[in-house]
């Protein structure tokens with residue numbers, strides 16, 4: 001069992017749990033890019049997601065710069081921001097500004113990226129069960145690539161492309177057998193799961209041969225995504241080797257594959273007890289070494305590489321701001337515990353309930369002094385698993401205090417729900433002392449509007 005600890009203080013460091021422009025002012029209150037959190041609460045209510053725009057842009061740019069540097073002597077690299085982590089029109093535009101492309105995994109994500117002004121040629125489409133409408137929209141918008149995820153999908157994409165008199169650029173998603181990542185539900189490259197085509201079973205080779213012989217499809221690349229919240233470089237190097245071996249197999253059969261996508265999954269620190277993940281430069285260097293070694297050994301021309309970070313770009317850039325509603329002290333086998341109830345919960349952050357993810361929390365509206373108490377931050381939903389922070393040391397908290405949970409940018413709002421008919425919180429971007437509403441808070445009226453009686 002982990003020791004109960006308090007959240008670290010904001011320190012402006014990229015690995016410091018809080019976004020880099022989060023600070024504690026002399027008054028004791030926390031500010032984001034110069035804006036006191038109490039101002040945000042007063043203006044926009046709670047719960048609210050606060051996104052540090054400069055932090056997100058900095059992390060995005062770090063990936064682009066790291067990949068460009070590592071791959072200049074090879075065939076170059078592209079970074080696709082995995083929009084499922086958190087996407088809005090503004091975020092799509094920021095990512096494009098910073099030199100990234102966008103990965104979409106549904107019509108909604110694709111249309112949001114397009115509405116943000118990202119051209120189709122800078123968007124990739126994923127998904128294990130894409131609809132005809134999704135595939136058609138992707139082709140019509142001149143998508144960079146559609147990632148084929150099953151054998152029947154080959155004919156489906158070819159058919160939709162030929163109906164439109166176009167050819168569709170495709171990747172094939174491989175299951176490499178490499179395991180990595182935090183929790184079993186977020187490990188995606190082992191065999192017994194729904195994603196990709198197995199290299200071990202031979203399905204991956206069948207797909208490549210079939211695509212190469214299908215008019216209307218252009219095989220642009222092969223793809224691997226080994227999991228999520230990965231805190232070491234080993235799995236990526238190992239998966240890269242498997243993917244490059246498949247590429248060499250295809251080359252021997254006269255099938256040239258110009259691009260290789262090594263996926264996302266780069267981990268972040270959620271609490272001070274998590275290890276510090278390798279920096280983008282380290283990951284990029286490991287990937288480049290794997291590609292260089294393989295090309296030297298096989299004599300094949302280097303492929304253009306892409307990666308798809310989501311979490312590592314947006315998770316640390318965002319915090320969720322809550323108001324404390326009530327408290328309760330309970331006795332447990334391991335001693336007293338204080339339950340602190342806030343005005344959101346599993347509808348704005350499902351990750352703890354879904355796979356036991358750990359977070360931390362701090363009192364942010366004032367300087368909080370006093371001895372730390374073993375606390376658990378819970379939501380207002382009708383589930384005992386509605387826990388936001390399992391275990392954190394918090395000073396005496398009062399009703400009405402503002403409490404923040406950091407590192408909620410990835411898979412927070414995007415996995416949000418309306419459970420208990422709670423309106424989903426808004427997302428407020430802050431930059432240089434200015435607040436911008438990226439997503440407005442939902443209202444009960446929004447929900448009643450689609451209830452047709």
Ligand SMILES: *Cc1c(COP(=O)(O)O)cnc(C)c1O
Pocket residue numbers: 082084085103126225227228229263264265266308309310311312410
């Ligand atoms: C989810 C996903 C990503 C992004 O994963 P992160 O852990 O957010 O970096 C990238 N590629 C694919 C195919 C994914 O499914």
